[in-house]
Amino acid sequence: MPSGGGDGAHLSALNEDVVAREIAAEQAHVDRVYGELAKAVERVQLVHAEGMARGQTDRAGTGDPREEEMAGLYERDALVFTASRRQASLQHQHEGLVFGRLDLDHAAEGQPADREVRYVGRLGVRDDDYEPLVIDWRAPAAAPFYRATPVDPQGVLRRRVLRSQGELVVGMEDDLMVAEAPDDLVVVGDGALIAALTRARGQRMRDIVATIQQHQDEAIRASARGVTEITGGPGTGKTVVALHRAAYLLYSDRRRFESGGVLVVGPSAAYTAYIERVLPGLGEDSVVLRSVGDLVGGITATRNDPPDAAAIKGSLRIRAVLGRLLREPAPDTPELLRAFVGGHAIRLDKPVLDRVRRAVHRRHQRNNSYEVALRELAEAAWTQVRGHDPEPVRDGDREQFLDKFEDSGDVEAFAREWARPIDPREALLWLADPATATRLAGDLVGQESADIFSASLRTALETGTWSVSDVALVDELAARLGAMVDLPSEERGFYEVEELDDASQYGVAALRVGTDRDQAVGAGSLPSDGSGERISHDPRDRLMAGRVTAADEYAHVLVDEAQDLSPMQWRMLGRRGRWASWTVVGDAAQSSWPDAEESLVAREEAFGSSVRRHFHMRTNYRNAREIFEYAERLIRRYVPDADIPDAVRDTGVEPREVPVAAEGVAVAEAVAAAVEELSEEVAGSIAVIAPQRWTPDLAGVVGRHDGRVVLIDPLSSKGLEWDATVVVDPEAIIEESPGGPRVLYVVLTRAAHRMTVLQVG
Numbered sequence: 001m002p003s004g005g006g007d008g009a010h011l012s013a014l015n016e017d018v019v020a021r022e023i024a025a026e027q028a029h030v031d032r033v034y035g036e037l038a039k040a041v042e043r044v045q046l047v048h049a050e051g052m053a054r055g056q057t058d059r060a061g062t063g064d065p066r067e068e069e070m071a072g073l074y075e076r077d078a079l080v081f082t083a084s085r086r087q088a089s090l091q092h093q094h095e096g097l098v099f100g101r102l103d104l105d106h107a108a109e110g111q112p113a114d115r116e117v118r119y120v121g122r123l124g125v126r127d128d129d130y131e132p133l134v135i136d137w138r139a140p141a142a143a144p145f146y147r148a149t150p151v152d153p154q155g156v157l158r159r160r161v162l163r164s165q166g167e168l169v170v171g172m173e174d175d176l177m178v179a180e181a182p183d184d185l186v187v188v189g190d191g192a193l194i195a196a197l198t199r200a201r202g203q204r205m206r207d208i209v210a211t212i213q214q215h216q217d218e219a220i221r222a223s224a225r226g227v228t229e230i231t232g233g234p235g236t237g238k239t240v241v242a243l244h245r246a247a248y249l250l251y252s253d254r255r256r257f258e259s260g261g262v263l264v265v266g267p268s269a270a271y272t273a274y275i276e277r278v279l280p281g282l283g284e285d286s287v288v289l290r291s292v293g294d295l296v297g298g299i300t301a302t303r304n305d306p307p308d309a310a311a312i313k314g315s316l317r318i319r320a321v322l323g324r325l326l327r328e329p330a331p332d333t334p335e336l337l338r339a340f341v342g343g344h345a346i347r348l349d350k351p352v353l354d355r356v357r358r359a360v361h362r363r364h365q366r367n368n369s370y371e372v373a374l375r376e377l378a379e380a381a382w383t384q385v386r387g388h389d390p391e392p393v394r395d396g397d398r399e400q401f402l403d404k405f406e407d408s409g410d411v412e413a414f415a416r417e418w419a420r421p422i423d424p425r426e427a428l429l430w431l432a433d434p435a436t437a438t439r440l441a442g443d444l445v446g447q448e449s450a451d452i453f454s455a456s457l458r459t460a461l462e463t464g465t466w467s468v469s470d471v472a473l474v475d476e477l478a479a480r481l482g483a484m485v486d487l488p489s490e491e492r493g494f495y496e497v498e499e500l501d502d503a504s505q506y507g508v509a510a511l512r513v514g515t516d517r518d519q520a521v522g523a524g525s526l527p528s529d530g531s532g533e534r535i536s537h538d539p540r541d542r543l544m545a546g547r548v549t550a551a552d553e554y555a556h557v558l559v560d561e562a563q564d565l566s567p568m569q570w571r572m573l574g575r576r577g578r579w580a581s582w583t584v585v586g587d588a589a590q591s592s593w594p595d596a597e598e599s600l601v602a603r604e605e606a607f608g609s610s611v612r613r614h615f616h617m618r619t620n621y622r623n624a625r626e627i628f629e630y631a632e633r634l635i636r637r638y639v640p641d642a643d644i645p646d647a648v649r650d651t652g653v654e655p656r657e658v659p660v661a662a663e664g665v666a667v668a669e670a671v672a673a674a675v676e677e678l679s680e681e682v683a684g685s686i687a688v689i690a691p692q693r694w695t696p697d698l699a700g701v702v703g704r705h706d707g708r709v710v711l712i713d714p715l716s717s718k719g720l721e722w723d724a725t726v727v728v729d730p731e732a733i734i735e736e737s738p739g740g741p742r743v744l745y746v747v748l749t750r751a752a753h754r755m756t757v758l759q760v761g
């Protein structure tokens with residue numbers, strides 16, 4: 001909320017000269033700051049140039065630099081890296097660098113005034129005498145800019161927010177913190193917050209450094225330890241606050257969070273694209289941004305499963321099914337080992353092999369057990385040999401046999417197939433076979449669910465795309481199987497090696513594609529990165545491209561739209577934050593995950609026993625009051641205890657409801673008319689949010705408006721906002737979405753200024 005003080009002093013309409021004088025005075029200070037900044041840029045450029053000069057070698061091209069030159073090269077890399085980052089940071093934060101000014105009085109009551117002027121900006125800048133010209137918004141000295149209120153002014157007389165274009169100050173908004181301003185302090189404007197909220201939205205989220213509110217600041221600067229939970233209804237600034245918190249954490253403990261890493265996770269690729277500029281705009285480029293479908297290295301998913309399949313795949317029940325997969329032999333596994341070792345004919349049949357497999361997998365991750373498996377097979381063979389041989393054993397016989405067994409070419413060829421590492425994606429796809437799904441999942445999740453699960457994996461095989469909920473399953477399997485490893489290389493004779501060397505000239509990777517084993521393992525057939533990349537037309541190859549990597553771990557994990565995460569997704573996140581502190585953002589009423597209780601259990605497990613703190617946001621900064629009241633009426637019907645914030649801004653325009661016939665052409669025409677109308681009324685972005693059943697009819701309508709209008713599905717609209725929205729067929733949105741009315745609530749709270757709802761049918 002804007003915290004304004006004595007209203008009599010506002011001069012916006014009164015005296016343009018006074019405003020111009022104030023702007024000129026601020027411009028003079030801002031010019032000084034840019035002057036210092038220019039010097040800083042020059043210094044950085046010098047460092048950059050000096051860095052480049054180091055490590056020059058007169059042996060360029062020979063690939064043979066001297067040792068001292070190597071040291072120079074390292075120094076150069078370090079200097080150039082640091083200088084380039086600083087340069088990028090100075091460039092990013094150039095625009096609107098200085099955005100705030102505090103006029104403080106430190107004198108105790110009844111004492112003569114002790115005034116200080118403090119400027120607040122995107123980064124700290126000092127003059128040649130090391131005096132601060134601007135302080136970084138995250139520094140403790142900047143806190144009163146966000147915390148002062150008329151009730152608790154913290155020494156602040158006037159808080160001023162400067163509005164800039166490039167390097168030019170073009171306006172200002174003041175809040176007075178004391179009942180009466182001293183004579184020399186004029187007060188201009190109606191408060192910065194409302195001015196900021198009224199402005200048009202772009203395609204990307206903006207930072208709010210100039211207008212962070214007191215209660216938001218408390219969440220931003222909360223302790224870095226443990227779990228910080230931020231809740232609140234739609235549009236209460238949860239996302240933007242969490243992102244500023246990430247920037248604050250990096251500032252307050254750079255060493256810990258930059259080296260340990262900060263991970264920001266959101267619901268969709270559209271969401272990450274929407275917020276991706278906020279942190280770089282605040283000078284922070286070391287944060288890793290991921291959607292839940294993109295969290296596991298080597299696999300990317302944007303497709304959502306139908307609600308019933310998503311519910312099965314997200315539930316903890318599925319863990320037991322995955323447990324069975326871990327013990328399942330691959331479909332092409334050989335079932336008989338025959339070998340001739342040390343004069344003995346060895347024959348290990350399926351029951352023996354299965355027993356050995358179970359024993360190995362009980363104690364070892366499957367993909368890390370090749371050596372152990374080989375040893376266990378040798379022991380089983382030795383037992384067989386002893387069973388047939390009445391002769392007493394002599395010292396060393398056993399060891400000799402085991403060694404010979406493991407060295408046998410026949411045994412090695414068998415073991416390479418029998419104990420080969422399993423790609424977690426391959427294992428998951430075994431369940432696409434209905435009979436396998438019934439055998440492994442039927443009794444655990446019920447036949448109907450097993451069929452749905454299996455059918456959804458066949459969809460993956462048909463489309464060549466994973467679904468977002470598959471990713472958590474692949475990660476779970478990867479964690480339990482162990483990383484995919486290459487088996488020790490086969491021993492080759494001299495001629496074979498030579499042949500391979502020859503072949504390498506023509507691209508060995510390409511020659512090897514399509515061998516039986518590569519297809520079965522799925523690895524290596526399609527490199528997903530690097531120069532050898534080829535996009536396959538075979539959907540199965542596309543599913544198996546690249547290699548799934550082990551979980552990266554982070555020092556801080558920030559989760560947005562946390563209410564939507566399934567238990568299996570919480571487990572996936574937990575693996576990335578085993579030693580992390582957390583910021584968790586959500587609103588239960590916007591949830592699309594049906595079993596909140598089960599999610600809570602998984603989430604608690606991910607957090608462990610660390611301290612918790614909670615911030616609750618009560619003000620909706622996004623929606624015009626008329627729009628939010630419309631959405632509120634809906635959600636109260638379904639979720640009577642929904643967390644409903646106060647919307648602070650009136651437009652005087654109610655959302656429009658338009659009846660439309662349930663027919664493609666009519667819907668498309670109505671959308672076109674609504675978009676046309678809204679584009680006259682708002683200056684910025686417009687979204688058409690439509691359920692799947694109408695999207696084929698609407699692509700043409702949206703394409704006409706060169707980027708200003710987007711067509712988006714209800715789930716992907718989570719976390720995003722536009723100046724205006726056209727909501728198509730609310731009933732169908734409820735029917736098609738996993739969370740039904742809650743997803744419609746999300747959709748109805750995306751518009752800042754205008755909304756048109758098409759009632760189809």
Ligand SMILES: Nc1ncnc2c1ncn2[C@@H]1O[C@H](COP(=O)(O)OP(=O)(O)OP(=O)(O)O)[C@@H](O)[C@H]1O
Pocket residue numbers: 193196197206208211212213216232233234235236237238239240241587590621622718719720721749
């Ligand atoms: N202090 C502020 N100053 C200016 N704008 C603000 C402020 N706080 C929030 N906003 C704006 O309000 C809008 C909503 O913020 P945000 O998307 O973070 O809300 P949210 O709580 O995450 O919403 P939802 O749960 O609906 O996704 C954004 O445009 C954001 O920039």
